[in-house]
Amino acid sequence: HAKYLGQGSPQLFDQRMQKNFRSRLQLETDLRRAIERDELLLNYQLIVSLLTGEIAGFEALVRWNHPKRGLVSPVQFIPLAEETGLIVPIGEWVLRTACKQMRQWQIEQLVNHNVTMSVNVAGRQFAQLKLVNMIQDILQETGLDAKLLRLEITEGVIMEHFESATTQLQQLRDLGIQLSIDDFGTGYSSLSRLQQFPIDILKIDRSFVSPLGSKAENREIVETIINLAVNLKMSVVAEGVETLEQILELKQLGCHYGQGYFFSRPLDSEGIKQLILNHQFKYL
Ligand code: C2E
Ligand code: MG
Ligand code: MG
Ligand code: MG
Secondary structure (H helix, E strand, O other), X not given: OHHHHXXXXXXXXXXXXXXXXXXXXXXXXHHHHHOOOOOEEEEEXXXXXXXXXXXXXXXXXXXXXXXXXXXXXXXXXXXXXXXXXXXXXXXXXXXXXXXXXXXXXXXXXXXXXXXXXXXXXXXXHHHOOOHHHHXXXXXXXHOXXXXXXXXXXXXXXXXXXXXXXXXXXXXXXXXXXXXXEEEEOOOOOOHHHHHHOOOOEEEEOHHHHOOOOOOOHHHHHHHHHHHHHHHOOOEEEEOOOXXXXXXXXXXXXXXXXXXXXXXXXXXXXXXXXXXXXXHOOXXX
């Protein structure tokens, strides 16, 4: 009994809180320096055409190589970066690095000139003045064609930042940049609001894709999302594709693109280069 009492005691709880608080503060301090210390890196994951089996694009996924903690997942530090505002410089670094990389692969003739680069953009970045100018500058500076850049935003961003995001999203689209809704189906999009947005691509969340090939009832949800996208003249990417059964079912349902461990895990730039050279451009 003593053990249970001890564990729940206010004093111990307080110590745990303080410890969490300290490590959070430490993490924040470390994150603040991560860019200048060159600790951030990007991994890239293939997005494959289910029709041709060729690479249609990549998604850039940020990693933090922390000197003591090792590789820290974005699931852990992106929320912290959003709360502290550090997402603004981090987001800019991600955009610049991804665009530069894409241009480099084009120059090395590793990719065709219609292959796209997708970059995740957090809600907080829309509160930043000059987001549109910043992106325009990056395109100019790297020489990447605007129509090859895709920005991924979640439904939450659209709903929560409706006012500030609408104008900027429209301006970005006017530049030729394409917009994707990430993790589609997990948020609370109202369809009427969705329709007001200039969206080009829906990405079906992994949680709907994973059960495909096994549980029949999930087929209907995926089918509904695909039909919705097609009716709204958007293209559809299935996230988290891990098996051939899932791919066959997705193809049958009319899904255009797939992304997931079946094709490849996210890899660093060198890993992508080797992958492309070994596969000779065919992934299905
Ligand atoms: P997301 O944008 O939905 O990215 C897809 C996530 O699913 C990635 O996790 C990827 O590694 C993982 N994934 C891909 N294929 C499979 C699969 O077949 N099976 C399974 N189980 N997982 C798969 P990751 O890299 O840990 O990123 C997690 C989230 O962090 C991303 O979800 C995105 O929301 C956020 N994130 C990553 N990079 C950035 C960034 O540069 N900026 C912002 N704002 N958010 C980012
Ligand atoms: Mg994404
Ligand atoms: Mg996603
Ligand atoms: Mg997801």
